[in-house]
Amino acid sequence: MSKKYIFPELLDKNIECWNQISADKIPRTKQLNQKENDSNLLLLKRTFLKWLDQDNQLSDLKTTENQSVIKEKVIFFMINTLKVEEWVCQLLDKEGYYEVTYKFINKAKELIEGISFDDIFQALRNIWVIVALQIYMGEEVKLTDAMFAYSMLYPLTDNYLDNPLISIKEKKSFNERFYQKINNNTDQPANDEEKRIFSMIDLIESDFPRNKYPNVFMGLLTILDGQKKSLEQHESNNLNDTDLLHYTFYKGGASVLADAYLVRGELSEAEASFSYGYGIILQLADDLQDIKEDLENHHDTPYNQLSVREPLDAFFLKHENFITHFMSNVFQKSTKKQLALYQLLERSIELLLFGGVCENRKCFSKKFLKDYNERSLFSCKIFNKLNKKIMKKISL
Numbered sequence: 001m002s003k004k005y006i007f008p009e010l011l012d013k014n015i016e017c018w019n020q021i022s023a024d025k026i027p028r029t030k031q032l033n034q035k036e037n038d039s040n041l042l043l044l045k046r047t048f049l050k051w052l053d054q055d056n057q058l059s060d061l062k063t064t065e066n067q068s069v070i071k072e073k074v075i076f077f078m079i080n081t082l083k084v085e086e087w088v089c090q091l092l093d094k095e096g097y098y099e100v101t102y103k104f105i106n107k108a109k110e111l112i113e114g115i116s117f118d119d120i121f122q123a124l125r126n127i128w129v130i131v132a133l134q135i136y137m138g139e140e141v142k143l144t145d146a147m148f149a150y151s152m153l154y155p156l157t158d159n160y161l162d163n164p165l166i167s168i169k170e171k172k173s174f175n176e177r178f179y180q181k182i183n184n185n186t187d188q189p190a191n192d193e194e195k196r197i198f199s200m201i202d203l204i205e206s207d208f209p210r211n212k213y214p215n216v217f218m219g220l221l222t223i224l225d226g227q228k229k230s231l232e233q234h235e236s237n238n239l240n241d242t243d244l245l246h247y248t249f250y251k252g253g254a255s256v257l258a259d260a261y262l263v264r265g266e267l268s269e270a271e272a273s274f275s276y277g278y279g280i281i282l283q284l285a286d287d288l289q290d291i292k293e294d295l296e297n298h299h300d301t302p303y304n305q306l307s308v309r310e311p312l313d314a315f316f317l318k319h320e321n322f323i324t325h326f327m328s329n330v331f332q333k334s335t336k337k338q339l340a341l342y343q344l345l346e347r348s349i350e351l352l353l354f355g356g357v358c359e360n361r362k363c364f365s366k367k368f369l370k371d372y373n374e375r376s377l378f379s380c381k382i383f384n385k386l387n388k389k390i391m392k393k394i395s396l
Contacts, residue, residue, distance in 0.1 A: 006269065007222055007257060010276040014249055021321045023314040028375040038382040040081040045386040047073060071098050082347045082377070088340040095141040095337075100131055103143045108152065119155035126151040129282070130259045132345065135337050137271055139263055146262045149203035150220075156197045175224060182220045185210070204262070213265040219258035226251040244302045252283025270332060277326045281349060284319050288312075288356030291363060307360070313368040316357070323349060350377070358383050 031037075051069070075093065078084040092098075104127050108120050130147045134140065157178075161171050174194060180186040181198050185205070189195040201220070208216040226247075239247075256279030260267055267275070287294070287301040294304045306315055327346065333339050358380035361369060373379060 006272055007218075007254065007276075010253060010257070010272060011246075011250060013273075014253060014277060014280055015246065017325065018245070018249070018318075018322060021318055021325060023318040023321070025317055025371075026321065026324065030374050031376055034377065034379060037081050037377050038379055040077060041378055042382055042385060044073060044077050045390065049386060049390055074098075078347075084343050084347060088343045091337065091340045092135075092344065095135060097131055097135075097141060100127065100141060100143045104148060104151070107143070107148060111152065115155075119159070122155045122158070123151040126154055126255075126259065129256055129278075130263060132278075132341055133256075133260050133263045133275065135341050136274065136332075137260075137263055138335060138337060144207055144262075145203045146207035146216075147259075149200035150258065150262055153197065153200050156193075156200065160193060160197070179221065179224055182217055182224065208262070208265050213261070215267075216258075216261045216265060219254070219261045222254040223258050226254050239300055241302060241305065244300055244305060248283055248287065248302055249280050252279040252281075252286075253277070255279050256282065274330055274332065277330050278345075281319075281323055281326060282352075284322075285349065285352040285356060288316070288319075288353065289359060291356075291360045307363040311365040311368065312360070312363045313365050316353075316364070316368075320353070354378070354383065 048070075071093070075089045078089055079086050101124065104124060105120055108115055108123060112119075127143070127147065130151070131141055134142075160166065160174065174190070177186075177188055177190065177194065178197065180188070181201050185201075187198055189198050204216065204220070210217050253276040256275045257272060259279075260271060260275035264271075284303070287303040290301075291304045291307055294301055295308070303312065303315065306312060327342070331338075331342060331345075333342055354376055357364065357369075357372060361380060364372070
């Protein structure tokens with residue numbers, strides 16, 4: 001096990017890898033079952049929307065009956081439409097992948113009365129990443145205090161730092177206090193909101209005492225530094241492409257590397273490398289999906305800055321090729337759990353990218369979209385259909 005915090009080396013290694021990745025299109029087989037897949041996707045969405053109409057909101061997730069129905073529908077769709085092998089779904093079910101989701105939702109609602117679905121979903125995405133890491137590293141899948149606390153830091157700190165009524169000066173002052181809380185447990189919150197944020201660090205330390213697991217807290221400090229860099233992106237006045245890419249790799253890699261340290265406390269170099277690369281892939285996917293929102297908020301990313309100058313075809317293909325390199329060369333496949341996770345992540349990343357392309361079709365050339373649509377599991381039209389209605393329902 002590596003005791004060294006190898007974040008700087010991982011950042012340089014992945015930047016170098018990206019620079020060497022080509023933007024050439026990899027030949028892929030035309031999707032022959034797209035119409036059937038579209039029908040299955042639409043049926044799943046309509047079923048989910050009907051369930052939301054009946055229950056009005058996600059308040060009944062505590063019931064075993066509703067959990068079972070949702071899980072059965074999702075597993076059926078994964079096997080028959082996404083072509084995830086049945087044994088993979090059974091393994092994930094046995095590992096408690098779904099139960100952790102429900103437990104987290106209920107615990108988040110207990111912590112923050114009236115918490116929005118958007119905030120829960122934001123934190124849930126991190127929970128799912130940590131669960132994936134638990135499976136990858138052969139650890140028991142469970143909701144720990146540390147992973148709950150770290151995941152809740154996402155909506156708690158993001159909402160605070162994204163609040164337009166709070167000045168940049170106040171946000172930087174908060175970051176300094178938060179740094180001292182993480183670094184040496186100096187507890188000086190300026191208000192109740194900060195007090196709740198700081199209490200999440202105490203929860204993490206209850207699982208990982210800082211004197212025994214220093215890299216857990218190094219990971220958290222790196223995340224905080226990433227947030228400072230994110231504020232620079234807000235004030236960037238069009239940073240150059242190299243700097244933006246560096247910030248993106250820094251933020252994405254640091255986030256999932258911190259997740260991994262919260263799984264075990266210490267990592268092997270191979271585990272750290274997997275976590276860091278996975279974080280970059282997810283960060284780029286988020287940036288793709290958030291192009292419009294980031295442009296409106298003057299938050300520069302490699303994707304949105306390039307989108308105002310030229311079609312995103314080449315950059316997206318490079319992103320895809322970076323993923324292919326990661327899945328082939330970094331993702332270890334020596335255990336049954338890792339093989340199962342490989343199938344799940346391969347499909348989930350594919351859908352993340354597809355959703356981003358569908359949401360931002362005007363940012364790509366017509367030729368690219370035609371080719372991309374032909375090799376995709378679903379059509380953009382059906383993929384987007386009912387999305388707004390579903391999001392409106394679950395946000396009630």
